[in-house]
Amino acid sequence: MAAVEIIVTRESTDDDWMRKAACKGLTHLFFPSPAERPQARERREAAAREVCGSCVVNHICQGYARDNHEYGFWGGESEDERHAAGFRLIAPIGVRARNVG
Numbered sequence: 001m002a003a004v005e006i007i008v009t010r011e012s013t014d015d016d017w018m019r020k021a022a023c024k025g026l027t028h029l030f031f032p033s034p035a036e037r038p039q040a041r042e043r044r045e046a047a048a049r050e051v052c053g054s055c056v057v058n059h060i061c062q063g064y065a066r067d068n069h070e071y072g073f074w075g076g077e078s079e080d081e082r083h084a085a086g087f088r089l090i091a092p093i094g095v096r097a098r099n100v101g
Ligand code: SF4
Pocket: 018, 020, 021, 022, 023, 024, 030, 051, 052, 053, 055, 056, 057, 058, 059, 061, 062, 073, 074, 075, 076
């Protein structure tokens, strides 16, 4: 019986830009812990914003998050900032209520 070699390759997708993300391994800065207090959120998001500021895929990331109504901090924007810019969250929760108007 002849051996059959199967080569599996991942097709290129639109999310290839994520491989260049400066935030790899820093998930704790980009998504809140449960019951995060406002002051802690400000500190976390300030740190995330610094990382995004040096990221080569910042613009692509921001567009992705806006188009997909993502939660968390993406492309230099918080959920609140995305929401206020007209890219509404599907299910606004808690703090987003103060920016809805
Ligand atoms: S812009 Fe920010 S959130 Fe987006 S990939 Fe870069 S570091 Fe991560």
